[in-house]
Amino acid sequence: MSHEVSSIAVLARLILVLPLAGYVLNGLVGERWGRRAVGVIGSGVVGLAFLCALMLFAQLLRLEEGQRQVISDVFSWIGVGELNVSARLLVDPLSAVMVLVVSGVSFLIHVYSIGYMGREANFSRFFAYLNLFVFSMLLLVLAGNFLLMFVGWEGVGLCSYLLIGFWFERESAARAGNKAFIVNRIGDLGFLLGVILIFATFGSLDFDKVFGAAPEVLKTSSSLANLIALLLFVGAIGKSAQVPLYIWLPDAMEGPTPVSALIHAATMVTAGVYMVARCHVLYLLAPPVLIAVAAVGALTAIYAASIGLVQNDIKRVLAYSTISQLGYMFLGCGVAAFSASIFHLMTHAFFKALLFLTAGSVIHALANEQDMRKMGGLYPYMRVTGVTFWVAALAISAIPPLSGFFSKDEILWGAFSDSSLGPSLWVVGAFTGAMTSFYVARLGIKTFHGKPRWTAHANRPVHESPPVMTVPMAVLGLLAAVGGLVGVPAALGGRDNFGRFLEPVFASPLMPHAAHPPGLETILMAVSAIVSLGGIVTAVYFYIWRPELPGIVRERFRRAYRLVLNNYYVDEGYAAGVVRPGERMADYLAQRVDAKGIDGAVNGIAALVNSLSLALRRWQTGLVRNYAFLILIAIIALLFYSIRR
Amino acid sequence: MMEAIPTGYCLFLSAILFTIGVVGFLTRRNAVLVFMCIEIMLNAVNLSFIAFARRLGSLDGQVAVLFVITVAAAEVAVGLSIIVALFRKRKTVDVDQIDLMKW
Numbered sequence: 001m002s003h004e005v006s007s008i009a010v011l012a013r014l015i016l017v018l019p020l021a022g023y024v025l026n027g028l029v030g031e032r033w034g035r036r037a038v039g040v041i042g043s044g045v046v047g048l049a050f051l052c053a054l055m056l057f058a059q060l061l062r063l064e065e066g067q068r069q070v071i072s073d074v075f076s077w078i079g080v081g082e083l084n085v086s087a088r089l090l091v092d093p094l095s096a097v098m099v100l101v102v103s104g105v106s107f108l109i110h111v112y113s114i115g116y117m118g119r120e121a122n123f124s125r126f127f128a129y130l131n132l133f134v135f136s137m138l139l140l141v142l143a144g145n146f147l148l149m150f151v152g153w154e155g156v157g158l159c160s161y162l163l164i165g166f167w168f169e170r171e172s173a174a175r176a177g178n179k180a181f182i183v184n185r186i187g188d189l190g191f192l193l194g195v196i197l198i199f200a201t202f203g204s205l206d207f208d209k210v211f212g213a214a215p216e217v218l219k220t221s222s223s224l225a226n227l228i229a230l231l232l233f234v235g236a237i238g239k240s241a242q243v244p245l246y247i248w249l250p251d252a253m254e255g256p257t258p259v260s261a262l263i264h265a266a267t268m269v270t271a272g273v274y275m276v277a278r279c280h281v282l283y284l285l286a287p288p289v290l291i292a293v294a295a296v297g298a299l300t301a302i303y304a305a306s307i308g309l310v311q312n313d314i315k316r317v318l319a320y321s322t323i324s325q326l327g328y329m330f331l332g333c334g335v336a337a338f339s340a341s342i343f344h345l346m347t348h349a350f351f352k353a354l355l356f357l358t359a360g361s362v363i364h365a366l367a368n369e370q371d372m373r374k375m376g377g378l379y380p381y382m383r384v385t386g387v388t389f390w391v392a393a394l395a396i397s398a399i400p401p402l403s404g405f406f407s408k409d410e411i412l413w414g415a416f417s418d419s420s421l422g423p424s425l426w427v428v429g430a431f432t433g434a435m436t437s438f439y440v441a442r443l444g445i446k447t448f449h450g451k452p453r454w455t456a457h458a459n460r461p462v463h464e465s466p467p468v469m470t471v472p473m474a475v476l477g478l479l480a481a482v483g484g485l486v487g488v489p490a491a492l493g494g495r496d497n498f499g500r501f502l503e504p505v506f507a508s509p510l511m512p513h514a515a516h517p518p519g520l521e522t523i524l525m526a527v528s529a530i531v532s533l534g535g536i537v538t539a540v541y542f543y544i545w546r547p548e549l550p551g552i553v554r555e556r557f558r559r560a561y562r563l564v565l566n567n568y569y570v571d572e573g574y575a576a577g578v579v580r581p582g583e584r585m586a587d588y589l590a591q592r593v594d595a596k597g598i599d600g601a602v603n604g605i606a607a608l609v610n611s612l613s614l615a616l617r618r619w620q621t622g623l624v625r626n627y628a629f630l631i632l633i634a635i636i637a638l639l640f641y642s643i644r645r
Numbered sequence: 646m647m648e649a650i651p652t653g654y655c656l657f658l659s660a661i662l663f664t665i666g667v668v669g670f671l672t673r674r675n676a677v678l679v680f681m682c683i684e685i686m687l688n689a690v691n692l693s694f695i696a697f698a699r700r701l702g703s704l705d706g707q708v709a710v711l712f713v714i715t716v717a718a719a720e721v722a723v724g725l726s727i728i729v730a731l732f733r734k735r736k737t738v739d740v741d742q743i744d745l746m747k748w
Contacts, residue, residue: 622744629671 009072011056012089015099016138018045018052022131030124042127043110046134050103057096066504068093071144071208078147085205088144094505097342098141098274105266105349106134108472109357113258115468116360120256126166130262133159137267141274146195146205149275153191153239156268157184163263164255176251183248187238194231201228211281218285229286232279233293236272241323242300242330247571249323253315257360260315265322265356266349273329273345277338280506284336294334294415298428301327305435309442310565313370314359317443321396322352324432328411331429335422337414339502343487344407346498350483351395351404354476355440358389361465361473362447366454372443377452381462384470386448388477393444395480397437397532400525403484408433409525410489410499416524430528437535445543489521655696662689676728676738680721687717 022045030038060068074087110130117126136155143149158181165177195205201224202210202217218225236242241249252264263269276283276293283290301324308320325348332341363370365382379386395404408429415425454462464470487498542549554561563569666686673679691710698706732738 617748620746620748622747624740624743625671632667632671 006059006070008056008059008070008091009089011052011059012070012072012091012142013074015049015052015056015103016089016135016142018049019131019135019138021045023128023135026124026131027128030128033124035118035123038124038127039110039114042131043107043114045131046103046107046110049134049138050100050107053096053099053103056091057100060091060093060096068504069208073144082203083199085145085147087148088206089142089148090144090207091142092505093502094274094277094342095141097346097502099138101346101349102134102137102141102267105353105476106130106137106262108475109258109262109266109353112261112357112360112469112472113256115466116258116364117256122166126163126256129159129162129166130258133163133263133268137271140271144207146198146207146210149278150191150195153235153271153275154188156263156271157181157188157239160184160252160263160268163259164252166255166259170254172251173254176248176254180248180252183245184238187235187245190231190233190238191235194228194235197224197228197231207278211279214281214285218282220285220287222285225282225286226289229279229283229289230292232275232282233289233296236275236330237296238272239275240269240272240326240330242272242296242327243303244570246300246304246323247567247574250316250319250567253313253319257315257356257363260319261353261356261360264319265352269322269326270329270345270349273326273333273341276330276333277342277506280333280336280338283333290334290336291421292334294331294418294421294425297327297330297332297334298415298425298432299327300324301331301432302428302435303327305432305439307564307567308439309435310561312372314362314372314375314443314447315356315370317372317439318352318355318359321355321436321439324436325352325396328408328429328432331425332411332414335411335415335418335425337411337418338506339499340407340410340414342502343498344404344411347395347403347407347480347483350476351392351402351480354388354392354473354480355396357469357473357476358385358392361385361469364465364469365462369454372446374454375447375452376450376454377448378454378462379448382448382464384464384474388470388473389444389448391477392480393437393440396440397536398433398529399437399532399536400529401484402481403479405525405529406484406487406489409528410487412528413489413521413524426524430531433528433532434535434538437532438539441536441539442543445539450544450547649699652696652700656693659689659693659696662686662692674739674741676731676740677725679740680724680728683724684717684721687713 022042025041026038030041033041060070069090069092072089072091074089076084076086078085110127113126113130117123120126133156136152136159138152140149140152140156143152161177161181164180165174168174168177198210199205202213204210218228238245249264249269253260255263283293304320304323304327308317308324311317311320325344329341329344329348332338332344361382362375362378362385365378365385366375369375391402395402398405398408400406412426412429415429416422418425487496489496489499566572663686666682666684666689669682669685670679673682691713694706694710694713696706698704698710728738731743735742
C-alpha cells in the first residue's frame with residue numbers, strides 16, 4: 001500500500017475530470033456549438049479518459065504484485081468533530097478493471113449515440129447527461145471511502161433518472177424516471193444506514209482502514225457484521241435491480257436505447273456488484289448474508305429469465321435478461337467467487353451493451369418499432385447488425401469459446417464447489433443458462449429471420465445503420481467474442497490472467513479454499529455448454545421448424561402465460577400494497593393535516609384575536625365622562641391597595 | 646386667643662367638598678358646570694392643605710396652596726377657551742355629544 005502523488009494519482013484525477021469537463025461544456029455551450037462539436041466533445045472526453053485508463057493500467061502493472069494499491073487524497077472534504085473524510089481515490093486492480101470497462105464501453109456507446117440520436121432536438125442535453133453519468137460512475141469505482149462512493153452512487157442514480165425520462169414530455173417516460181429514482185432511493189436508504197453503522201463501528205469511512213480493521217473489530221457472524229453487510233446489500237438490491245427492487249429496470253426501457261445499453265446493461269446496474277466485491281472483507285465476516293446474497297442472485301436469475309421468455313418488446317427481453325445476468329453476478333459474490341463475478345461483469349458489459357446497440361439499430365431502421373411481432377426477415381437488409389447480434393447472443397448463451405462461456409462457468413464452478421447448497425445453485429444456474437439462450441435465440445430469430453412482418457415506410461427504406469453506429473457494434477462484437485480469453489481457467493489449460501490480476505485484491509485469510517478433482521470442472525463446463533446449446537436448439541425448434549408451436553403452448557397454458565407476460569403482476573402488487581397507501585397517506589396529510597389542521601390553527605388564532613378585540617372595543621365610548629370614572633375607580637383601588645400594605 | 650378649629654372638622658369639610666366635586670364632574674352634562682366642579686375639587690384640596698399647614702405649624706402647605714391656585718387659574722383660562730372653540734364648532738356644550746373618539 002502506498003500513498004503517492006505519482007503518475008497513477010494524476011491519471012486517476014484526469015480520468016475523473018475529463019467527463020466532468022465534457023458535462024460542463026456540453027451543458028453550458030453545447031447548444032450553441034452545434035451537433036458535431038457536441039458529439040466530438042462528448043465522445044472525445046470519454047475516449048481520452050479511456051486512454052488514461054489504459055495508461056493507468058500499464059502503470060499499475062509496473063508495480064509489484066502485492067503493491068498494486070495507490071491511495072490518493074484529492075482534498076480534505078469534511079472535518080466535523082470525529083468525522084474526517086477526504087476526497088480519497090483508490091486505485092487497485094479492481095478499480096482499474098472497472099475503469100477500463102466503464103470508460104471503454106462508454107466511449108463506444110457515445111460514438112454510437114452520435115448516429116442514433118442524430119435527429120434528436122435535445123442532442124447536447126443528451127450528451128451532457130451522458131458525460132455526467134460517466135463521471136459519476138468513474139467516481140464510484142475510483143472512490144477510496146464510502147462517502148465518496150456514495151456520491152458517485154447517488155450521481156448515477158440521478159443521471160439514470162434524467163436519462164430515462166429524457167423524453168419527459170411522454171408521460172410514461174417521466175413516470176419511469178420517477179420509478180427508477182424512487183426505487184433506487186429505497187435501496188439507498190439501506191446503503192446509507194450501513195455506512196452510518198460502519199462509521200459508528202470503525203470511526204472511519206476509508207476503505208483501507210475499515211477493511212484492515214474489520215477482521216478484529218467484527219466477530220465473524222456477529223449480528224453487527226451481518227447487519228452491516230445486509231444493509232449494504234439492500235443498497236445493491238436497489239441499484240442492481242435484484243428481487244424485490246428490480247421493478248424499475250423494465251420500465252427504464254422508456255429511455256433512448258444507448259441509455260439502456262450504457263446504464264442499464266454495462267455500468268450503473270453493475271455498481272452493486274462492484275460494491276459487494278469491494279466490501280468482500282465485510283461479507284466474508286457475515287456468512288449468513290453471503291448465503292442470502294447467493295440466494296437472491298440465483299432466484300433473481302431464474303425469475304427474470306422466466307419473464308424474459310415471453311416478452312414481445314425487444315428491449316424488455318433484454319431488460320429482464322440484464323436482471324437475470326446480474327443475478328448471476330450476485331450468485332458469484334455469494335459463493336465468494338468475487339473475481340468470477342467481476343469477470344462476468346466485464347463480459348456482460350460487452351455482450352449486453354452490444355445486444356442493446358443492435359436492438360437500437362433495428363429500432364432505428366424500423367422507425368421506432370420495438371415489438372418483435374412486427375419484425376422478421378431483417379437479416380438481408382442489416383447484415384452487420386445481424387452478425388454482431390448473433391455474436392453477442394452466442395456470448396450470452398455461454399457457448400465456448402466466446403467470452404460469456406468462461407465467465408459464467410467460472411461463477412457456476414464457484415457455486416458448485418462452495419457449500420452444501422452448491423450443487424443446487426449450480427443446477428439453477430445451468431437451467432437459467434438454458435432459458436437465457438432460449439430467449440436470446442428467440443429474439444434473434446423473430447427479429448432477423450423468418451418472414452418479414454414489418455411494413456416499410458415509404459420515405460425511409462429499411463437499411464443498415466451508418467458506420468458511426470456499426471463500427472462500435474463491431475468493436476464490441478470482437479470484445480464479446482475474445483474477451484473471455486483473458487480468464488481461461490487452469491482446467492482448460494489457460495493461465496487465467498484476469499483472475500490472477502485481481503487476486504491480490506481478494507486475497508484475504510477469510511477466503512474459503514476448496515479442493516476438488518480437476519476433471520470435475522471440465523465435466524461441469526461441458527454439461528452447462530450442452531444445456532445452453534439445448535436452449536438454442538429449442539428456440540430454433542419453436543420458431544423455425546414448428547412455428548405453430550408457440551401459439552399452441554400459449555393457448556394450452558394460457559393462465560401461466562398471462563402471469564409471466566405480466567411480470568407476475570408484481571407491479572400491480574406494489575401499486576396496491578405500497579403506492580396506493582402512500583398516495584392515500586399523502587392525500588390525508590395534505591388535506592386534513594395541512595389544510596385543515598395547521599391552517600386551521602393559524603387562522604383560529606387570528607379569529608380569536610379578532611373576537612377578543614371586538615369585545616374590548618366597547619370600552620372606547622369617546623365620552624370623557626366614562627374615562628374619568630374609570631380613572632376614579634383606579635385611584636380608589638390603588639389607595640386601598642397602598643393602605644392595605 | 647380663639648380656640649383653633651379641630652383639624653378633623655376641616656378635613657371632613659374638605660372631603661365633602663371633594664365628593665361633591667367628583668359627583669358633579671361625573672354627572673353634569675354642561676361643560677361649564679363640569680369646570681365648576683373641577684374648581685370645587687381643587688378648592689377642597691386647598692382647604693385640606695391649609696388645615697394641615699395650621700396643624701403642623703409649617704408654611705409648606707400654604708406654599709402648595711399658592712401653587713394650586715395659580716395652576717387652577719391657568720387651567721381655567723385654557724379650558725374655557727377650549728369650550729368656546731368647541732361651542733363655535735359644534736354649537737353645543739353638551740359633553741355627551743362629543744364622542745368622535747368612539748370606536
